[in-house]
Amino acid sequence: AQTVTQSQPEMSVQEAETVTLSCTYDTSENNYYLFWYKQPPSRQMILVIRQEAYKQQNATENRFSVNFQKAAKSFSLKISDSQLGDTAMYFCAFKGGSQGNLIFGKGTKLSVKP
Amino acid sequence: EAGVTQFPSHSVIEKGQTVTLRCDPISGHDNLYWYRRVMGKEIKFLLHFVKESKQDESGMPNNRFLAERTGGTYSTLKVQPAELEDSGVYFCASSPQGWTGDNEQFFGPGTRLTVL
Numbered sequence: 001a002q003t004v005t006q007s008q009p010e011m012s013v014q015e016a017e018t019v020t021l022s023c024t025y026d027t028s029e030n031n032y033y034l035f036w037y038k039q040p041p042s043r044q045m046i047l048v049i050r051q052e053a054y055k056q057q058n059a060t061e062n063r064f065s066v067n068f069q070k071a072a073k074s075f076s077l078k079i080s081d082s083q084l085g086d087t088a089m090y091f092c093a094f095k096g097g098s099q100g101n102l103i104f105g106k107g108t109k110l111s112v113k114p
Numbered sequence: 115e116a117g118v119t120q121f122p123s124h125s126v127i128e129k130g131q132t133v134t135l136r137c138d139p140i141s142g143h144d145n146l147y148w149y150r151r152v153m154g155k156e157i158k159f160l161l162h163f164v165k166e167s168k169q170d171e172s173g174m175p176n177n178r179f180l181a182e183r184t185g186g187t188y189s190t191l192k193v194q195p196a197e198l199e200d201s202g203v204y205f206c207a208s209s210p211q212g213w214t215g216d217n218e219q220f221f222g223p224g225t226r227l228t229v230l
Contacts, residue, residue, distance in 0.1 A: 004156070037221075044117065045205070045221040091157065100169060101147060101159035102219060 006105035023092030031097035139208030
């Protein structure tokens with residue numbers, strides 16, 4: 001069975017600095033997809049960034065980028081120039097190539113301090 | 115365009131009672147998912163509808179949970195009778211028709227269920 005592990009329950013970062021959230025996963029599949037979702041306090045969960053396993057190039061969305069290490073089954077999220085609005089729970093999620101549902105990690109609570 | 119909506123936002127019931135949660139997906143989205151997060155644990159998949167059909171219900175914990183999606187529009191999730199361990203936040207998500215591996219799932223705000 002696939003599993004997703006986020007080893008950092010909580011993190012904090014100063015505004016304008018860079019922070020990296022870690023995520024590891026376990027799967028025997030070769031074709032799959034990885035996602036980072038963000039849930040701000042009292043708000044809906046939204047997609048931050050996604051990565052297809054067969055693509056070697058790391059995905060980037062503005063200040064958000066990933067470091068995808070397929071052999072190590074690692075999918076970390078880097079947030080550059082952190083902003084107060086980045087304060088949220090961040091969930092790493094996996095989707096197998098033949099399944100529709102997401103498998104989530106426990107989440108990392110990120111606090112950006114002024 | 116309206117996002118995924120869920121009703122109610124909070125529900126507090128006593129053990130043994132019945133509760134029905136509702137999810138309205140984004141208009142036109144064929145795929146509808148239910149997930150649950152018990153406090154301190156991972157968000158867990160419950161089931162997946164494609165239109166009105168149950169595509170995958172492997173995550174449903176037991177037969178006290180009944181999900182329906184009549185007409186392929188909104189969905190309801192009924193818990194009857196509720197137990198203490200059913201407490202948590204129930205999320206609904208939807209995604210467009212067809213299946214593309216990296217299809218974004220759009221999440222609703224969740225329903226926080228507390229069973230006393």
